[in-house]
Amino acid sequence: DSGVTQTPKHLITATGQRVTLRCSPRSGDLSVYWYQQSLDQGLQFLIQYYNGEERAKGNILERFSAQQFPDLHSELNLSSLELGDSALYFCASSAGGLMNTEAFFGQGTRLTVV
Amino acid sequence: DQQVKQNSPSLSVQEGRISILNCDYTNSMFDYFLWYKKYPAEGPTFLISISSIKDKNEDGRFTVFLNKSAKHLSLHIVPSQPGDSAVYFCAASGSSGTYKYIFGTGTRLKVLA
Numbered sequence: 001d002s003g004v005t006q007t008p009k010h011l012i013t014a015t016g017q018r019v020t021l022r023c024s025p026r027s028g029d030l031s032v033y034w035y036q037q038s039l040d041q042g043l044q045f046l047i048q049y050y051n052g053e054e055r056a057k058g059n060i061l062e063r064f065s066a067q068q069f070p071d072l073h074s075e076l077n078l079s080s081l082e083l084g085d086s087a088l089y090f091c092a093s094s095a096g097g098l099m100n101t102e103a104f105f106g107q108g109t110r111l112t113v114v
Numbered sequence: 115d116q117q118v119k120q121n122s123p124s125l126s127v128q129e130g131r132i133s134i135l136n137c138d139y140t141n142s143m144f145d146y147f148l149w150y151k152k153y154p155a156e157g158p159t160f161l162i163s164i165s166s167i168k169d170k171n172e173d174g175r176f177t178v179f180l181n182k183s184a185k186h187l188s189l190h191i192v193p194s195q196p197g198d199s200a201v202y203f204c205a206a207s208g209s210s211g212t213y214k215y216i217f218g219t220g221t222r223l224k225v226l227a
Contacts, residue, residue, distance in 0.1 A: 002157065033214065042219035043158070043203065056214040090157055092215070100146035100165065100207055103215055105157035 003027065006091050006106035014114055018079040021109045025072055025093030031055070032074040033094075033103060034066055038087040049074055050096045081113045117141045118206050120218035128226050133191040135221050137204035140185065144206035148215065149178060149189045152201045161202075162189070194225045 003026035013019055025032050034046040045058035049068035060066075063081075068074045078085060088110050092103040119138045127133045135149075145166040150158035164171040164178045164187070171178050177190045191198055201222050205215040 002159070004157070035217070043205075043217040045214050045216060048214050058214065092157075100163075102148055102160045102163055104160060105150075107157045108155075110155075 002104040002106065004091060004093050004104050004106035006089075006109050008109060009107065010110050010112075012112045012114060013081060015081055015083060017081050017113075018077065019081065019111065021076040021078070021089050021091075021111075023074045023076070023091030023093075023106060025074070025091075026104055029093035029095055029104075030072065031094045031096030031103075032068055032072070033092040034060075034074070034076050035090040035092065036087050037090065037108075038084075043090065046076070078111070083113050086111055086113045116219075117144075118204060118216050118218040120202075120204060120221050122221050123219070124222040124224070126224045126226060127194045129196055130193045133189075133194045133198065133223055133225065135189040135191075135202050135204075135223065137187045137189075137218055138185055139187075139206050141206070141208070141216075142185070143208040144216075146207040147178070147180060147187050148205045148207070149176075150203045150205060150217075151198075152203060152220070158203060191223075194223075196225050196227050199223055199225050 005024040030051045033048045035043040046060040048056040066076045088108045090108045092105045094103040148163040149161040152158045180187045201220045203220045205217045
């Protein structure tokens with residue numbers, strides 16, 4: 001158990017809809033990262049938050065947005081969903097700060113858009 | 115632009131032998147490198163990391179080697195076990211203001227009993 005909790009584990013929704021994925025980081029971790037993995041491809045970095053503020057942005061679509069709340073949990077919002085958005089979405093957390101440390105991943109949310 | 119590359123999509127190794135997984139990177143600002151192991155339908159699990167100030171880091175059966183001049187790292191697993199069969203991702207991070215982890219496309223390792 002990595003200590004990172006993602007909900008829900010599975011989500012099936014229709015095209016055009018909006019969904020929210022939730023992530024609770026490991027206790028004490030200030031950084032949260034979101035990744036997308038499509039069809040057994042690599043992990044595509046979407047966005048990072050550190051202590052409530054956006055720290056880095058990757059190839060995140062404008063239809064997607066995220067935020068990190070004061071209790072450090074994070075939500076990834078996906079709107080106007082398309083079939084191609086079907087993927088595994090992973091959240092990871094790390095201590096953050098100035099020292100490089102490893103990131104720990106949650107079990108992922110499998111999103112299926114039909 | 116693929117900043118972290120794993121050019122071998124798959125690798126098969128006999129049980130007990132050495133598995134060598136390779137990774138190349140292009141961004142010289144990366145200074146921290148990690149290997150993750152991933153089983154289907156699970157999140158990646160951290161294996162081992164190395165800072166750019168080192169050229170080798172060892173943890174049990176796992177050793178990571180870093181060649182900064184070649185922008186290349188490798189993961190050695192000795193001896194390989196059937197339970198090591200998984201997809202292995204290398205990742206890189208930089209401390210120049212952002213700490214995002216950039217992942218390679220993964221290498222599927224199959225250890226044959």
